[in-house]
Amino acid sequence: MSAASIAFLAWVRGPGFHIALGLFCLGLVWRLIEIYALGRDRPLAPLRRRSGASGWWTILRRSRPSAEHESMVSYLAGYTFHIGLIVTFFFFTPHIELLRRAVGLSWPSLPTALVDGLAVVTLLALGVMLASRLLDPVKRFLSVAEDYVAWGLTLAPVLTGYLCFHHLLLPYTTMLALHLASVEVLMVLMPFTKLIHFVTLFPSRWMNGEHFGRTGVAA
Amino acid sequence: MSASLERGLDRFRESLDADTAGFFATCVRCGMCAEACLFYTETEEPRYTPIHKLQPLKRLWWREYTLVGRIAAALGLSKPVTGGELADWSELVYDSCTLCGRCSLVCPVGNDITYMIRRMRDGMAAAGYAPPGLVGATRRAIELGSPMGVQLATLQAQIRHQEEATGLPIPMDREGADYLVLLSSMEIVNTPEMLGALARIFDRAGVSWTLASDAFEATNSGIQIGVAELAREIVMRTVTAAERLGVKGVVSPECGHAYMALRWEGPDLIGRPYRFEVLHILELLDRLRGEGRLKVDSTFNLPITFHDPCQVVRRGGVTEAPRNLLKMVATDVREMEEHGVYNWCCGGGGGVSAIGRAEELRLKAFGKKRGQIEATGAKTVATACANCRVVMEEAIDHYQIGVELVGLTELIADHLETEESHHG
Numbered sequence A: 001m002s003a004a005s006i007a008f009l010a011w012v013r014g015p016g017f018h019i020a021l022g023l024f025c026l027g028l029v030w031r032l033i034e035i036y037a038l039g040r041d042r043p044l045a046p047l048r049r050r051s052g053a054s055g056w057w058t059i060l061r062r063s064r065p066s067a068e069h070e071s072m073v074s075y076l077a078g079y080t081f082h083i084g085l086i087v088t089f090f091f092f093t094p095h096i097e098l099l100r101r102a103v104g105l106s107w108p109s110l111p112t113a114l115v116d117g118l119a120v121v122t123l124l125a126l127g128v129m130l131a132s133r134l135l136d137p138v139k140r141f142l143s144v145a146e147d148y149v150a151w152g153l154t155l156a157p158v159l160t161g162y163l164c165f166h167h168l169l170l171p172y173t174t175m176l177a178l179h180l181a182s183v184e185v186l187m188v189l190m191p192f193t194k195l196i197h198f199v200t201l202f203p204s205r206w207m208n209g210e211h212f213g214r215t216g217v218a219a
Numbered sequence B: 001m002s003a004s005l006e007r008g009l010d011r012f013r014e015s016l017d018a019d020t021a022g023f024f025a026t027c028v029r030c031g032m033c034a035e036a037c038l039f040y041t042e043t044e045e046p047r048y049t050p051i052h053k054l055q056p057l058k059r060l061w062w063r064e065y066t067l068v069g070r071i072a073a074a075l076g077l078s079k080p081v082t083g084g085e086l087a088d089w090s091e092l093v094y095d096s097c098t099l100c101g102r103c104s105l106v107c108p109v110g111n112d113i114t115y116m117i118r119r120m121r122d123g124m125a126a127a128g129y130a131p132p133g134l135v136g137a138t139r140r141a142i143e144l145g146s147p148m149g150v151q152l153a154t155l156q157a158q159i160r161h162q163e164e165a166t167g168l169p170i171p172m173d174r175e176g177a178d179y180l181v182l183l184s185s186m187e188i189v190n191t192p193e194m195l196g197a198l199a200r201i202f203d204r205a206g207v208s209w210t211l212a213s214d215a216f217e218a219t220n221s222g223i224q225i226g227v228a229e230l231a232r233e234i235v236m237r238t239v240t241a242a243e244r245l246g247v248k249g250v251v252s253p254e255c256g257h258a259y260m261a262l263r264w265e266g267p268d269l270i271g272r273p274y275r276f277e278v279l280h281i282l283e284l285l286d287r288l289r290g291e292g293r294l295k296v297d298s299t300f301n302l303p304i305t306f307h308d309p310c311q312v313v314r315r316g317g318v319t320e321a322p323r324n325l326l327k328m329v330a331t332d333v334r335e336m337e338e339h340g341v342y343n344w345c346c347g348g349g350g351g352v353s354a355i356g357r358a359e360e361l362r363l364k365a366f367g368k369k370r371g372q373i374e375a376t377g378a379k380t381v382a383t384a385c386a387n388c389r390v391v392m393e394e395a396i397d398h399y400q401i402g403v404e405l406v407g408l409t410e411l412i413a414d415h416l417e418t419e420e421s422h423h424g
């Protein structure tokens, strides 16, 4: 265990984390203002239904697959890695332990073996997502560099976390430091990439449902 | 930069709201909207992916309204939107989008892509990149009162024919009538029987109605092309006539975009709510049916299917009325696999049918509908939009598939309970 990797770990655990958290919050607030301060018009036509309520329904409804069977790969791999990310992040014992020590909040964890298996599945699903981005003509056509960056940013914490847990590839301390660093980089860049959809997805779905809801259509 | 390009970009800026910015920021480029769009499914060309049709508008937003984009622009890392680019996008924003709204229904993050394309057309038209066919239609709508150049004299001639055929009066400019009924040019020229059908239905149901000599045309090509001033003028014509005649309601004909324009966009265009209600003809007929005032004494017994006009059903929310009416008048109704709000477009909405250069693409896009119709086994397709009907009739001729189109209103008129059967 080198002194350098211990110092690195100490930095990402302390100042590094605080800087990342600060930038994440600032970035997020900035982006939300940048987007939503543009405002929206209220329609003057008499509505057929309370459209705001429709918006809330769309937030739920849009989580289920649409009728387009052609997109099944995206749906399956997409669901899998999203669920994988959420579960491994929120229900892995060391993560909960960390949070309990930091802010005193905790909840039951899932068996470590299960979370471990899910991490592998998540990594595989992310692999499928990358393959489909490279091979599917539409996705490849739409893709820009940011899509690959976002993919890497999402993969890195899961991969380093997995390697760290199994003491693979690099000394534990170094890998743990890399794991934390990858999360911090993700936090800083998240608001400025398409990954911001983790929050804007909700207002977008709501607005879509609200538009359709004006005419009484359940979107 | 040319003055018109500057005007167009200004329109782009005005069209950006929280909704649009949020949608742009949220897009994960998953490509799923492509599978929802008939222009992609029938050609498999990735450039027809719905969200891609908005690329110039998105870049303008990114360069001017986001921190990262502004920095990139200042460093010369992103190119400004050019006239040449908009010229290239004209085909994507107009020819290959019928504003059908299907993409907006499937995007997993909830982007209302159609809403944005509709708004993007404002800037495209202002910059001078609207297709000539649509520009001509809009000019005729303003100068002559109708996008197809139909004048009052033409309508009057059709009225005379239909009065003779039905033996019923077709009222014009009658003050105090309950409903002002609008028509679409397509109906006046191609299916004037619709007028006779209305006269018969309203006579049997005891509805007091009128046409207006200064506002008979419902089609709003101002909206299709994206010129708010013209769209406003066309809406205002109807509003003025309706308020002068003192009607309770204005009835939009079997035309999808006319209904959308008048019922949902009109008040925003003129900046105030109406003093009357707006109904699609099918809504009125279904209301009459519910009140027991609309009855048939015979039925259509061959297999029949229904083509949902996008603007009436998915965009307009009139989903149940056509089904209630069809069940009343037909015994073997066969729904297409994806119907109602999930229907597939005929390929000619959103002004596309008026774009000459889009014809080949439109016929190709019809492949989706063709497959749907054929799968039902029905040889008769009812619909409730004169534009859908003409578009499909042309395509059916082209492909020689031997399917008949019928307007739902006409179908009902043909089976209407007669005086004799009523008393007998």
Ligand code: SF4
Binding pocket: B026, B027, B028, B029, B030, B031, B032, B033, B034, B051, B106, B107, B108, B109, B110, B111, B113
């Ligand atoms: S479906 Fe939605 S998120 Fe996916 S590419 Fe289209 S607009 Fe973007």
Ligand code: SF4
Binding pocket: B036, B037, B038, B039, B049, B050, B053, B096, B097, B098, B099, B100, B101, B102, B103, B104, B113, B114, B117, B345
């Ligand atoms: S509105 Fe319809 S035609 Fe236009 S992009 Fe969306 S799915 Fe395609």
